[in-house]
Amino acid sequence: MNAVPRVLSVAGTDPTGGAGIQADLKAIAALGGYGMAVVTALVAQNTMGIRAVHAPPVEFLRRQLDGVCDDVEVDAVKLGMLFDTAIVETVADWLGRVRPPALVVDPVMVATSGDRLLLPEAEAALMRLLGEVESDVLVTPNLPELAVLASAAPARTESDLSDQARVVASAYGVRVLAKGGHLDADHSDDVLVAPDGTTTAIPGRRVATRHTHGTGCSLSAAVATARVRHGSWEPAVREAKAWLTESLQAAGTLHVGRGRGPISHFAGLWSRAGTYAPPPVTGRPID
Ligand SMILES: Nc1ncnc2c1ncn2[C@@H]1O[C@H](COP(=O)(O)OP(=O)(O)OP(=O)(O)O)[C@@H](O)[C@H]1O
Numbered sequence: 001m002n003a004v005p006r007v008l009s010v011a012g013t014d015p016t017g018g019a020g021i022q023a024d025l026k027a028i029a030a031l032g033g034y035g036m037a038v039v040t041a042l043v044a045q046n047t048m049g050i051r052a053v054h055a056p057p058v059e060f061l062r063r064q065l066d067g068v069c070d071d072v073e074v075d076a077v078k079l080g081m082l083f084d085t086a087i088v089e090t091v092a093d094w095l096g097r098v099r100p101p102a103l104v105v106d107p108v109m110v111a112t113s114g115d116r117l118l119l120p121e122a123e124a125a126l127m128r129l130l131g132e133v134e135s136d137v138l139v140t141p142n143l144p145e146l147a148v149l150a151s152a153a154p155a156r157t158e159s160d161l162s163d164q165a166r167v168v169a170s171a172y173g174v175r176v177l178a179k180g181g182h183l184d185a186d187h188s189d190d191v192l193v194a195p196d197g198t199t200t201a202i203p204g205r206r207v208a209t210r211h212t213h214g215t216g217c218s219l220s221a222a223v224a225t226a227r228v229r230h231g232s233w234e235p236a237v238r239e240a241k242a243w244l245t246e247s248l249q250a251a252g253t254l255h256v257g258r259g260r261g262p263i264s265h266f267a268g269l270w271s272r273a274g275t276y277a278p279p280p281v282t283g284r285p286i287d
């Protein structure tokens, strides 16, 4: 398939450009897709934390979603921050009507700063969405999100992580990419589990950087884009993971913000085009 993948992100915003919709659009473009965006919630945040969330009326959300799909044939959808029950239910209803061929659900719940991006009372609605959706779905929880979906205590080992991913995959009949970024390890391996429990390791190098803001958003949008080109999940996840590691490796060259900065979404492209070659990483890890 040679066409440019048309990928829609349905998520919240980050004015500093490292997470949410802004990160998704960069990730989609970096993987060679055409990015589109429907905003669920406006978030006043920066690299240090969340200051405020404003959720416009859901009727306006519905108008955005229908506006895109009445006009554009969408190849893949990525869901990010959904914030409250009314938003989750509006998106679930729209998915039921539109049935995008490929869907990545990043079950965004809590920011690194500890602020809620999904209200606790909306978790049940998100679980209902996962159980009902009829598209070909990949769910991409981090370690705490996986524990909520599996109704278990947070995984402490890679083997716990795989077990919980299998519980979630079987309970909801979905594919799960359980992310190991929050495990205290010298690598950043993730694990991909099919609805029938088939488990595949997705190995990843650990990059010594504190600039990991928006890695989950960027990875899920990148996987959605790569899935359209590859036609299946595993090669899409491997390609997106390799791109993420390269983008994390160059994160320290960006100098955006005083907190946990963003990744450098186009580092690989810039370096191969000779636009900007980051200096070699030297010295001690920042953390
Ligand atoms: N230091 C790191 N080096 C390499 N890969 C990393 C590092 N930290 C996270 N990752 C990878 O980034 C991806 C996102 O993982 P993580 O568990 O951090 O997700 P997340 O918590 O949803 O992200 P965020 O909330 O920051 O957007 C995973 O593939 C993970 O393995």
Ligand SMILES: Cc1ncc(CO)c(N)n1
Residues within 6 Å of the ligand: 011, 012, 013, 014, 019, 020, 021, 043, 045, 080, 081, 108, 110, 111, 112, 117, 213, 214, 215, 216, 217
């Ligand atoms: C809008 C938004 N979505 C997700 C995250 C998690 O990285 C964030 N900080 N902001």
